[in-house]
Amino acid sequence: MQSLPRLRTLSLLHHKPPKSLSHLKQIHAQLLTNGLRSPSILAKLIECCSALSTPQSTDHAHLVFTHSSDSDVYLLNVLIRCISPKDSILVFANWVSKLGPAFDERTYVFALGACARSCTESALWEGNQVHGRVIKHGFLSSIMLQTTAIHFYGSNKDVGSARKVFDEMLVRNSVTWNAMIKAYCSQKASIGGREHARNALVLFKDMLVDAYGAKPTDKTMVCVLSAAAQLGVLQTGSCVHGNVEKTIYGPEDDVFLGTGLVDMYSKCGCLESALYVFRRMKEKNVLTWTAMVTGLAINGKGKQALELLEAMEAEDVKPNSVTFTSLFSACCHAGLVEEGLCLFTLMENKFGITPLMQHYGCVVDLLGRTGQLQEAYKFIEDMGVEPDPVLWKSLLNACNIHGDVVMGEKVGKMLLQLQSKQKSVVGLADLCEDYIALSNVYAAAERWEDVEMVRDLMKVKGIRTKPGSSSVRSSYSHLLI
Structure with missing residues (x-):
C-alpha cells in the first residue's frame, strides 16, 4: 500500500494541476523523494509543465524527460504532443539521430500535427521532412498517420500533396474524408478558392458512395456547408440541410451545424431561411451571432444587424473583433453614418475591443461613401496608429x-509616397492601381496635362496597366446530392 504522502502527491498532480512553476517543482521534488518515477507519472508531470505555457515550464518539461531513468519513446511522444508546435518540431529534430529508428507511429503523428499547427514559414518544409521519414520507415499503411499528413498539407495550403496522399490510401475512414474535404474548404483566400470549394462538393458526393462505408459526420456537413456558401449554390446547400435533418439530427441541437447553415443561407441570399435556422437554435455562440450579423449586413439590413448587438448583450454573449467588422459593414451598406461612428466609440469604451486596421478602414469607407471626405481625412490623421495604404x-x-479633385490629389500623392517607402513589399500591380486612381482623379477634372504626367511617370518607373479580364459564373447544379 502506498504511503499517505505519496497518495497526497499523486492527488495533487492528477486532480489539482499546479498553477505555478514553483508549485510544480515542489510536487516534482516530492515525487523524487517518494521514488515515484514510473513513465505514467512522469508523463503527467510533463503534461502539467506544458500546460503552464511559459518558457521556464517548457524547459522543466524537457528536464523531466531528459533526466528520466530511460528517455523512452513514450515520454518523448508525450513531450512532443504537449509543448508548443515550434518546440515540438525542435525536439523531434534533436532526437532523430538518437531514437530515429525507434520512433513509433504516434511520434510521427504528433510531429506532423505540430507542423500543421505551426505558423512559421518553414512549417511546410519541416513537415515534408517528417513525412519523408514516415515513408522511409514504412508507416505508410497507418490510416492515422496518412490522415494526419492530409491535415498537415491542407493546413499549409498544399492541397495537391494532400490529395496525392488521399488518393494513394487503400482504406479511408470518416476522419480521412473530413480531413481532405476540410483541406479544400480552408483555401478560401487562395487562388482558385472557388475551384477548391467545387472539389470539396465533388469529394462529398464520392464519400456518400464510399466502398468501405465511411459515413458523413457533423464535421463533414459543416465543411460542405462552407463550400456551398463559398459558391453561393443554394440548391446544394438546401440538399445538405435536408441530409443533415435525415441522417444526423436537427441543426438546432448543434451550434456548429446551425452556424454553418446560417452562414450558407445568408451568403446564398436566402435571408429568411437563415433567420429561421437562427431562431430555432437552442445554443448560439459568438460565431453564430457574427454569422447572422454578416448575413443581415450583406443583404442590406443594417438596422436589424445593429439590433442583434443588443440581443447579444441580453444573452450575455460578448462580441469579438470579427463581429464588429460585420456590424461596420452593415452600417456601410445601409449608409448609417452616425450609428457607425457611435459603434466605433462603444467598441473600445464599452466592450474593451481594441480597433484593428480593418475597423479603421470600415469607418473611412463609411464616411467616404456618404461624401464626408474631410471627416474621413481627419479620422485617419487622428487614428493614433500608422495608417496602411488600404485606408x-x-x-x-x-x-x-x-469629384473632389483637391482632396484626391492630396491623398493620391500621399499614397504614392507611402508606397515608395514600402516598395520592398508592394507589388507592381498595387502601384499600378494607385497611379491609375490618381490619373482618374485628374481626368474627372479634365486636367489632361496632369493625366499625361502621371502616365509618363508610370512609363519611367516601368509600371504597366493590367490587362482587363472577365469571368462567367459556372453552374454547379450537377453537384446536387
Missing part, C-alpha cells in the same frame, strides 16, 4: 466618386 486607397476612391 488611403479607400479615401482616394471616394474622392474620385465624389
